[in-house]
Amino acid sequence: MAASEAAAAAATPVAPTEGTVIAIHSLEEWSIQIEEANSAKKLVVIDFTATWCPPCRAMAPIFADMAKKSPNVVFLKVDVDEMKTIAEQFSVEAMPTFLFMREGDVKDRVVGAAKEELARKLELHMAS
Template identity: 35%
Template sequence: MATVALEAKDFERTITDNELVFVDFWATWCGPCRAFGPVYEKASEEHPDVVFAKVDIDANQELAQAAGIQAVPTLMIVKQGQIVFQQAGALRASDLDDVIAQAKALDLSKDGEQGESAE
């Protein structure tokens, strides 16, 4: 599955209607964002069961501010409607793969490790 451009009007519905959502907050002028883009895109193709969204912070300033984004790129992971991971900085492919595996394995059920971070 390719990445999805996400805007403020779609954000809430996207994170509540999907089990696991990765959100890349980025900007066109950001060098590290351009470096991370292909890594993120490749991961989206390798994990079609996960929604990989991208939010352009310049086009969605209010959303970026509401999400507490202070640097780009910032990766946010939402599982079952809860933010379970948020980190600024471009990840290497191997680190992103690790974060994806941890997020998929994270159990937020009452019997699981509720509140655990995917870090």
């Protein structure tokens, strides 16, 4: 990286949540994240997961890697046992379930540990 690029990168503030997966532990946290994403018109990808689910554990590092590579997308992780009301609101019946939302509307979903389908739909919805 050239010195001028480094200076420009250093001068650009980066929110600590960009490029990371944000775990939701309360309805208040959920509301704040969704409202911020909606006002910024950002794509939101939600991983509905459970600690006891082996396919969920297998997908966690893949989901985290997608978050690192897509800093303009909000990646949320919701434990269905901890946040039952959110899981019920979106009719989540199998884990993992990944929802794609924009401005409060569910645009798509991927059910199961389907890495390629998840990547394809992320690309599709980032472009729209």
